[in-house]
Amino acid sequence: MSSEIRVTIDGVVHTVASGSSAGELLRQLANGVRPIAARVNGKLVDLSRPVTEDAAIEPVSAESPEGIDILRHSTAHLMAQAVQTLYPGTQVTIGPTIEDGFYYDFAPPTPFTVDDLPKIESKMRELVKADLKVQRVEMPRQEAIALFDSMREKYKVEIIQGIPEERVSLYRQGDWVDLCRGPHVPSTRYLKAFKLTSVAGAYWRGDEHNAMLSRIYGTAFPSKEALEEHLRMLELARARDHRKLGREMGLFFFDPLAPGSPFFLPKGAIIYNQLIEYMRRLYRRYGFEEVITPQIFKNQLWRTSGHWEMFRENMFLTTDGENAAGELDYGVKPMNCPSHALMYRSEKRSYRDLPLRLADFGRLHRAERSGTLHGLTRVRAMSQDDAHIFCTEDQIADEIDRNLRMVREVYDALGFGAIELKLGTMPDKHLGSVEQWRQREEVLGGAMRRNGFDFELNPGEGAFYGPKIEIYVPDALKRKWQAATIQLDFNMPERFDLEYTASAGSRARPVMIHRAVLGTLERFIGVLLEHTAGVLPFWLAPEQMRVLSLSEKVEDYAGEIARLAREAGFRASADIRNEKLGFKVREAELARIPYMAVVGEREAAARAVSLRRLRGEKSQSLSLEAFIEMLKAEPLPC
RNA sequence: GCCGAUGUAGCUCAACGGUAGAGCAACUGACUUGUAAUCAGUAGGUUGCCAGUUCGAUUCUGGCCAUCGGCUCCA
Incomplete structure (x- = not known):
């Protein structure tokens, strides 16, 4: 083993003794950096890690993305140490970092409440002051299992048993130890700006x-200022909460007598209907035909469609009152697809009829579990800009293209920069062969690539009947909500025995x-409100123009302007x-x-x-005619 | 559904084991207004619902309902 190695720092090669730590080398050879960790040959390591071979070493600052991540992970450890100190008998499980922060899951004798947080935070600050060195310890897997077993940490034991490597790493700070891959900050004193949130x-x-x-x-940040800035941002985001805006702008409300079911007030109904009208205009261009279908069906339909098996617990069941046994023999529709299958089947179909694109704004009801409801974004009563396309297997790619173009047009028009696409692939429970699935997944993936969309895989998240494209949009607090979706279905046509006559x-x-x-329109409106802070484009604004009169003397003139605007087709008042x-x-400003x-x-x-x-x-002063012309020049998205 | 929290006037929030209060909104009046809040007055509540403890509960306890933050589920 050579006693000298060559390390590259800041592009300069140095010859040094083997075995110095990454931190020491950076301190001696890099200028004025204060790293919290190091990157050695591309791998993130602790500053204390000895360097024993030729390597490129880079500092990782607290402010870098990787640094912030390490900071948060170390803060999660700090929190776990504080928790176990304060609440003996609490077991630790996992504590990863997440976007904007971290969490740690514990198995305490009794669940924590928010009142525990200040106590834990102050214990954390004590541990920071104590400046505990954070040390990496490696040991054979079996030894680690024995160690955590002796500590009665059964969750940790279970985790280590699932690790294939023969050696595992632990991190020790003071008398506290946790299984962890690392890296971590060198000492608890590096953790200065953190807050426990919930x-x-x-x-x-x-x-x-x-x-x-x-x-x-x-959450944790490199500085108190950055932490406070983040907390301020959260405050601002809360001001854009669609539930708050809905109340302030008089758009919708909820009543405990219809949990999860929004009441759209006149102004909210305008937004709702304008979105529908927009989709209708697009449907004319994209070749969809709108239909209207029933609300309530005999259970036989749900048995045929498979909803009885797969979705019954989320359905509202009812009866027409004629059922002598009092059975709930009808179900309120949670989806439109079975109706459309019946509609398809109502006539003999030829290949010349395909693709058949049936669109439906029908109301849907889903008995969502009570704890999952969330304003407009998770409701029990809703409408979607739903459509089902019946086509031949050869036509699938074109249809996916068509719909992806539509997605692009709509999200661009509405100013959503950051939509996120995912491809939900074959779940464990699925119909069809693996080869069929891979081929169909590729049809969807290929279409997304062709249309210039980046996407991630969502493994195993396809429907049992076929893969799907899922499109997510974030709310004000960056929570992701699924909006658009495109799903292939090879099962429903089978269940309804749908056919067409080929050439x-x-x-x-x-x-x-x-x-x-x-x-879902409800969800979409919720997310749209949070994106725009309620400042909607002209065509969606519930009230587009308001005349503000200065005195009684101009009452008539004010009324005349509002009347002219209304006659020109605008939503206007005086x-x-x-x-x-x-x-x-x-x-008027508050009403946007x-x-x-x-x-x-x-x-x-x-x-x-x-x-x-x-x-x-x-x-700006302008003539009445010029003003009305200005309103008329306001664009529609299509 | 599960864990934690919350529920007081239309909204935002006080208070308290002993008759519940403010600001805004509403209503009435005065003011006749120049680009983000004119002034004064009036009215508004079985303190989410149902039990229990207590001489007395809005306050303490339990159950239920709804909502909020998550988990699970999901458009």
Whole structure:
């Protein structure tokens, strides 16, 4: 073994003694850096890691993405140490970092509550002050199992038993130790800016049949300033919560008598219906035909479709009252696909009819578990911009293309920059052969690539009847919600025995594609409100223009302007109350009205308006005709 | 459904084992207004619901309902 090695730091090669730590080498040979970890030959390691071979060494700063991740992971350890110190008998499980923070799942004698957080935080600060060295220890797997077994950490034992490597690494700080791959900060004193944010229940290994653990969420940053900035951002995001905006803007409300079922007030209904009208215009261009289908079906339909088996617990069941035994022999539809299958089957179909694209804004009801409801984004009563495409297997690729183009057009038009696509692949329970699945997954993947979409795999998350494209959009707090979806279905046509006559006169089975672009309108509106902070594009704004009068003397003129705007097809009103202009402006701003037309005696005399735009700094004077023309020039997305 | 929390006037929030209060909104009046809140007055509540403890419960306890943060599920 050579006693000298060559290390490259900042592009300069140094010859040094083997065995110095990465931290020492960086301190001596790199200029003025204060790393919390190091990257040696591309691999993240502790600063204390000895370097024993030729290597390129880079510092990892607390501010770098990897550094922040290490900081958060180390803070999770710090929290676990504090928790086990304060609550003896608590077992540790896992504590990963997540976007913007970390969590750690514990098995405590009694679940934690938010009241425990300040106590834990102050114990963490004590441990930071104690400046405990964080040391890596490697040992054979069996030895680690014995160690954690002696500590009665049964979850850790289970985790290590699942690790294939023969040696595992542990990290020790003070008298506390945890299994961990690392790396970590050199000492607890590096952890200066953290906050515990919430507690939650979480199932061991994410399975609801397992024990419920007690999870504590927290976050950490390289500096107090960065932490405070993050907390400020969270505050701002909460101001954009669609539930808050819905109340403030008078769009919708909920009543405990219909849990999970929004009531859309007149203004909210405008947004809802404008989105539907937008989709209808697109349908004309993209070749969809809208249909209207029943709401309630005999259970026989759900047995045929498979919903009885797969979805019954999420269905509202009912009866027409004529059933002598009092059975719930009808089900309220949770999806439109069975109706469309019946519609397909209502006529003899030829290959010349395909693709048949049936669109449906029908109302759907799903008995979602009570704990899962969430404002407009997770509801029990909803409509989707739903459609089912019946086509031949050869037509699938074209249809996927068509729908991906539609997705792009819609999300661009509505200003969603950051949509996330995933390909849900073959689940454990599936119909069809692995080869068929791989080929069909490739059809979807190929279509996404062809249309210039990046996507990730969502392994095993396809439907049992076929793979699917899932499109996610984030809310104000970066939670992802699935909106658009495109799913291939080879099962439903089978169950309903759907057929078409092929060109050769033979019988063939069509493929069914389930797809939605906005997804559920309720959810979409929720996410859209959070994206726009309620400042909607002109065509979606519930009230597009409001005339603000300065005094009683111009009441008539104000009313006339609103009337002219309404006659031109706009949603307009006049505020002729006895209030100061500032007050009226403020209310119009809070209602997010795109245009405010201020009129006083000056404007009335000149038949003009003083135009103020929403969130506008200054006003602009223009003639009444020019103003109406300006409204008319506002674009529709299509 | 599970874990934790919350529920007081339309909204945002106080208070408390002994008759529940503010700001905004609503209503009435005055002011006649120039680009994000004019002033004054009036009215508004079985403190989510149902039990229990207590001389007395909005407050303490239990159950239920709803909501919020997560988990699971999912558009």
